[in-house]
Amino acid sequence: MDDYGSDASTGSWEDMTPSGLMPLPAFSHSPARQFRSRADPRRCANRVTNPENFLATALPGERLTAAVMQNHEQRRVLLRVLARFGAEGMISMSTLQAAELFVQAFPRGKQLPIVAPDGDGGVLMAWAVPGQGRTLVTVADSMLFVVSRAGAPDAEYLPDLTFDGVIAEEVLAIIPA
């Protein structure tokens, strides 16, 4: 990842642990579902997630390689960072829930974002796209606000998107693998 933000590996927020978390129910994916970028609906009933339980189970048939374990760990850290934002009032609780759903729905084959509060109750997720500026996704309440090629002369502002747990293909298309 390039020099951009509080990514999952920096540990910038690592000194704080989220409080008031509730455990998630155990879950399993069918092999077909692992290719859909949708969060498990049973998760939506939880108002707060426990990163430890969420990532304790590998996908069926998934080999626990070093890369898979690293991805698990990075997601866990990312969720803790988001929980910290919520606990400190930097993002709204509805945004926190949506951002957690986004991480849960995020395909494993894609690069995880760097995250930061956007100053307006939302959470900014950012990816550097080699040769194409940056992709910015702001999660605010149940909406996504997406910029492709941010900072570049040919930047594009996607229409406001409602987020219901499914990450739209047009968003996934501009997130690097």
Place this chain on the structure above:
Amino acid sequence: MVEDIPPGDDVSRYIDSPHKWSSAERKVIDSTLFEFPRPEEVESVVWRKYAPHLDDVHALGCERQKLKRETKPSWTYEGAITARVAEIRQLKNIAGDGFTVVHAPDEGRYHAHIGLAMAGGDDRIRQRKSDLKERLRGVFSQPDAHVCPL
């Protein structure tokens, strides 16, 4: 007294940890440099007319560290980044939104604000603001690091 800030002047922004600086990676956290939090939607900078040398900026930063640590013990001044006022004011995103740089001496005669100057309309406003902030980061220098004396 509020003064006009000439376009050829520089302004500097404090870099503090843990919010804007990653001690683990020894680098600026770009995403948090400029947030323009509501409701004012401004970010503070030091007008270099009243802090002409970098050491003057660092001295102000260390003063701020002392004040901030009364309520946030981990707040640490790490250095500053600098930009030319003209370059900030000339920035525009594809929707024509930009920035203002104005003197705000209520917090000291060196104090100025960068504000958002939105072109109008609410269509895709959040996207426009994120893109604007992205462009603003690009006109500031690499950080000049500093460690405050104990």
